[in-house]
Amino acid sequence: MRGDRAEHHSGPIAPDHDGVQKASGLTGGGTYRRRGLFGKRRGPESRPRTDMLDAMKKIEAIIKPFKLDEVKDALHEIGLQGLTVLEAKGFGRQKGHTELYRGAEYVVDFLPKVKIEVICADDMLERAVEAIQVAARTGRIGDGKIFVSDIAEVIRIRTGERGEDAV
Numbered sequence: 202m203r204g205d206r207a208e209h210h211s212g213p214i215a216p217d218h219d220g221v222q223k224a225s226g227l228t229g230g231g232t233y234r235r236r237g238l239f240g241k242r243r244g245p246e247s248r249p250r251t252d253m254l255d256a257m258k259k260i261e262a263i264i265k266p267f268k269l270d271e272v273k274d275a276l277h278e279i280g281l282q283g284l285t286v287l288e289a290k291g292f293g294r295q296k297g298h299t300e301l302y303r304g305a306e307y308v309v310d311f312l313p314k315v316k317i318e319v320i321c322a323d324d325m326l327e328r329a330v331e332a333i334q335v336a337a338r339t340g341r342i343g344d345g346k347i348f349v350s351d352i353a354e355v356i357r358i359r360t361g362e363r364g365e366d367a368v
Contacts, residue, residue, distance in 0.1 A: 257352040257365065258326045260319045263289065264337040264345040269315050275336035276319065279328045283368060285318040294342060312343065320352060320368050 264272060266288075273284060290311035300307050321329050330347055338344055357367035 256323050257355060257368065258321055258323055259350045259352050260317075260321065260326070260329055260333070261348040261350075262317045262319075262333050262337065262345060263291065263314050263347075264317065264333075265339065265343065266313055266315045268337045268339070269317070271336040272317060272333055275332040276329060279325070279332050281319055281321055281325065281329055283320065287316040287318070289314045289316045293346070314345065320355060322365055322368075 262272070269286065276284060291314055292310060292312055300309055317333070319329060326349065330349065333347055354363060355365075355367040356363050360367075
Protein backbone atom coordinates (compact mmCIF):
# COMPACT_ATOMS: atom_id res chain seq x y z
CA MET A 202 0.00 0.00 0.00
CA ARG A 203 1.39 3.39 -0.96
CA GLY A 204 0.03 5.26 2.08
CA ASP A 205 1.91 2.98 4.53
CA ARG A 206 5.42 3.56 3.18
CA ALA A 207 7.97 4.56 5.80
CA GLU A 208 10.57 5.94 3.44
CA HIS A 209 11.81 9.51 3.86
CA HIS A 210 11.16 12.34 1.46
CA SER A 211 13.12 15.49 0.87
CA GLY A 212 10.82 17.94 2.69
CA PRO A 213 9.01 17.90 6.00
CA ILE A 214 5.72 17.00 4.29
CA ALA A 215 5.91 14.90 1.17
CA PRO A 216 2.86 14.24 -1.00
CA ASP A 217 1.63 10.74 -1.62
CA HIS A 218 -1.34 9.72 -3.76
CA ASP A 219 -4.97 10.74 -3.07
CA GLY A 220 -4.12 13.79 -0.97
CA VAL A 221 -2.42 11.81 1.82
CA GLN A 222 0.79 13.46 2.92
CA LYS A 223 3.51 12.07 5.17
CA ALA A 224 5.04 14.37 7.75
CA SER A 225 8.53 13.06 8.32
CA GLY A 226 10.90 14.33 10.95
CA LEU A 227 14.63 14.02 11.34
CA THR A 228 14.33 10.85 13.45
CA GLY A 229 12.88 8.76 10.66
CA GLY A 230 9.33 8.13 11.88
CA GLY A 231 6.37 10.01 10.56
CA THR A 232 2.66 10.57 10.83
CA TYR A 233 0.16 10.76 8.05
CA ARG A 234 -2.14 13.73 7.64
CA ARG A 235 -4.99 13.94 5.19
CA ARG A 236 -5.40 17.20 3.33
CA GLY A 237 -8.90 18.54 2.74
CA LEU A 238 -10.29 20.91 0.16
CA PHE A 239 -7.78 23.62 -0.88
CA GLY A 240 -4.93 21.69 0.78
CA LYS A 241 -5.92 22.60 4.34
CA ARG A 242 -5.07 20.11 7.08
CA ARG A 243 -7.90 18.00 8.35
CA GLY A 244 -7.02 16.94 11.85
CA PRO A 245 -8.45 17.26 15.36
CA GLU A 246 -7.99 21.04 15.34
CA SER A 247 -10.21 21.46 12.27
CA ARG A 248 -13.11 19.24 13.36
CA PRO A 249 -16.28 20.80 14.77
CA ARG A 250 -16.38 20.86 18.55
CA THR A 251 -18.61 17.98 19.59
CA ASP A 252 -19.33 19.49 23.01
CA MET A 253 -21.39 22.23 21.33
CA LEU A 254 -22.86 20.15 18.50
CA ASP A 255 -26.63 19.87 18.96
CA ALA A 256 -26.39 21.97 22.12
CA MET A 257 -28.12 24.92 20.47
CA LYS A 258 -31.07 25.18 18.10
CA LYS A 259 -32.31 27.82 15.70
CA ILE A 260 -36.04 28.35 15.62
CA GLU A 261 -37.48 30.11 12.59
CA ALA A 262 -41.17 30.95 12.73
CA ILE A 263 -43.29 32.48 9.98
CA ILE A 264 -46.31 34.13 11.60
CA LYS A 265 -49.02 36.68 10.93
CA PRO A 266 -47.74 40.23 11.56
CA PHE A 267 -50.37 41.18 14.14
CA LYS A 268 -49.24 38.24 16.33
CA LEU A 269 -45.65 39.51 16.67
CA ASP A 270 -46.10 41.28 20.03
CA GLU A 271 -47.82 38.27 21.57
CA VAL A 272 -45.05 35.93 20.41
CA LYS A 273 -42.34 38.31 21.61
CA ASP A 274 -43.95 38.56 25.05
CA ALA A 275 -44.39 34.77 25.28
CA LEU A 276 -40.71 34.19 24.47
CA HIS A 277 -39.67 36.83 26.99
CA GLU A 278 -41.79 35.13 29.69
CA ILE A 279 -39.93 31.81 29.30
CA GLY A 280 -36.55 33.55 29.50
CA LEU A 281 -35.41 33.93 25.89
CA GLN A 282 -33.72 37.28 25.34
CA GLY A 283 -32.55 37.61 21.74
CA LEU A 284 -34.90 37.81 18.79
CA THR A 285 -34.50 38.70 15.13
CA VAL A 286 -37.56 39.84 13.16
CA LEU A 287 -37.78 40.09 9.38
CA GLU A 288 -40.66 41.27 7.25
CA ALA A 289 -41.57 38.64 4.68
CA LYS A 290 -44.14 37.91 2.00
CA GLY A 291 -45.30 34.47 1.03
CA PHE A 292 -48.10 31.97 0.78
CA GLY A 293 -48.77 28.38 1.70
CA ARG A 294 -51.96 26.40 1.34
CA GLN A 295 -54.08 29.55 1.46
CA LYS A 296 -52.52 30.67 -1.87
CA GLY A 297 -53.35 34.34 -1.34
CA HIS A 298 -56.74 35.94 -1.75
CA THR A 299 -58.67 38.43 -3.87
CA GLU A 300 -59.36 42.01 -2.81
CA LEU A 301 -61.75 44.59 -4.20
CA TYR A 302 -60.19 48.03 -4.69
CA ARG A 303 -62.07 50.90 -6.40
CA GLY A 304 -64.40 48.47 -8.10
CA ALA A 305 -61.63 46.26 -9.52
CA GLU A 306 -60.78 42.82 -8.21
CA TYR A 307 -57.11 42.13 -7.50
CA VAL A 308 -55.44 38.82 -6.68
CA VAL A 309 -52.99 39.12 -3.78
CA ASP A 310 -50.59 36.20 -4.18
CA PHE A 311 -48.00 37.03 -1.54
CA LEU A 312 -49.39 37.79 1.87
CA PRO A 313 -47.48 39.85 4.43
CA LYS A 314 -45.82 37.68 7.09
CA VAL A 315 -43.20 38.11 9.78
CA LYS A 316 -40.24 35.78 10.17
CA ILE A 317 -38.83 35.38 13.68
CA GLU A 318 -35.43 33.81 14.33
CA VAL A 319 -34.41 32.69 17.82
CA ILE A 320 -31.31 30.79 18.99
CA CYS A 321 -31.78 28.82 22.18
CA ALA A 322 -30.20 26.07 24.24
CA ASP A 323 -31.39 22.55 23.46
CA ASP A 324 -33.14 22.26 26.83
CA MET A 325 -35.24 25.38 26.08
CA LEU A 326 -36.41 24.15 22.66
CA GLU A 327 -39.74 22.56 23.58
CA ARG A 328 -40.80 25.49 25.78
CA ALA A 329 -39.88 28.00 23.06
CA VAL A 330 -41.73 26.11 20.30
CA GLU A 331 -44.80 25.74 22.50
CA ALA A 332 -44.74 29.44 23.42
CA ILE A 333 -44.60 30.43 19.74
CA GLN A 334 -47.36 27.97 18.83
CA VAL A 335 -49.75 29.13 21.54
CA ALA A 336 -49.10 32.85 20.98
CA ALA A 337 -49.27 32.75 17.15
CA ARG A 338 -52.32 30.48 16.78
CA THR A 339 -55.57 32.01 15.53
CA GLY A 340 -57.14 28.74 14.42
CA ARG A 341 -57.44 29.92 10.83
CA ILE A 342 -55.51 29.06 7.68
CA GLY A 343 -52.26 31.02 7.40
CA ASP A 344 -51.17 30.89 11.04
CA GLY A 345 -47.68 29.98 9.87
CA LYS A 346 -44.90 27.44 10.30
CA ILE A 347 -42.08 26.75 12.74
CA PHE A 348 -38.74 25.36 11.58
CA VAL A 349 -36.05 24.01 13.92
CA SER A 350 -32.42 23.41 12.92
CA ASP A 351 -29.11 22.65 14.64
CA ILE A 352 -26.54 25.36 15.28
CA ALA A 353 -22.92 24.17 15.22
CA GLU A 354 -21.47 27.24 16.88
CA VAL A 355 -22.25 30.81 17.91
CA ILE A 356 -19.57 33.50 18.24
CA ARG A 357 -20.14 36.95 19.74
CA ILE A 358 -18.25 39.37 17.49
CA ARG A 359 -17.45 41.98 20.16
CA THR A 360 -15.94 39.67 22.81
CA GLY A 361 -15.16 36.45 20.95
CA GLU A 362 -17.35 34.43 23.35
CA ARG A 363 -18.47 31.11 21.95
CA GLY A 364 -21.37 28.73 22.48
CA GLU A 365 -24.25 29.45 24.84
CA ASP A 366 -22.29 32.33 26.43
CA ALA A 367 -22.47 34.16 23.09
CA VAL A 368 -26.24 33.87 22.85
